[in-house]
Amino acid sequence: MEVREKNHEVMLWDMRDVQRVFDRIIRPFLKNVEFDSARIPQRWWPRGKSRRVALDPLRNFGHPIIFKEGISTKVLSRSMRANDSVEEVARWFEISPKSVEAAVDFEQALAA
Numbered sequence: 001m002e003v004r005e006k007n008h009e010v011m012l013w014d015m016r017d018v019q020r021v022f023d024r025i026i027r028p029f030l031k032n033v034e035f036d037s038a039r040i041p042q043r044w045w046p047r048g049k050s051r052r053v054a055l056d057p058l059r060n061f062g063h064p065i066i067f068k069e070g071i072s073t074k075v076l077s078r079s080m081r082a083n084d085s086v087e088e089v090a091r092w093f094e095i096s097p098k099s100v101e102a103a104v105d106f107e108q109a110l111a112a
Contacts, residue, residue, distance in 0.1 A: 043067075047109075052102040064106060066099045076103035 004010055032045045034054075043056035046064070054067040064073040071093055079089045080100060090097040 047106065051106070052099055053106045066095065066103055069093070069095045069099060071095065071099075071103070073103040073106045076100050077107035080104050 029044075032048055033041050034043045034045065034049075036042050043054045045051070045054050045067075047053060052066050052068065053064050053073055055062055055064055056067070059065055059067075059070055060072055065071060066073060066076065076089060076093065076099070079092065080086065080103075083089055086097045086100045086104075089100045093100075
């Protein structure tokens with residue numbers, strides 16, 4: 001199928017394989033989605049739960065946070081750029097240096 005986008009570019013779709021391809025693309029993301037008891041998605045751990053960063057629509061308007069502390073990854077990353085000391089930023093926000101590092105790592109991956 002040929003689909004013309006708003007910018008007039010043409011996108012080609014092979015309709016025979018759409019379901020299989022869709023499943024292959026989506027499945028890795030779903031393993032990091034946390035569901036409630038009714039199987040409704042609650043939050044997404046984009047890099048896995050062990051990496052501390054989550055997107056939760058009920059916290060920080062769904063923007064990435066260090067989940068345990070609830071602090072924006074962007075705020076921590078910008079604080080780190082301004083100060084260049086993980087320990088100092090951790091002290092300011094009263095969190096662990098590992099949380100600051102996780103926030104900086106996440107924001108750098110977004111920028112790449």
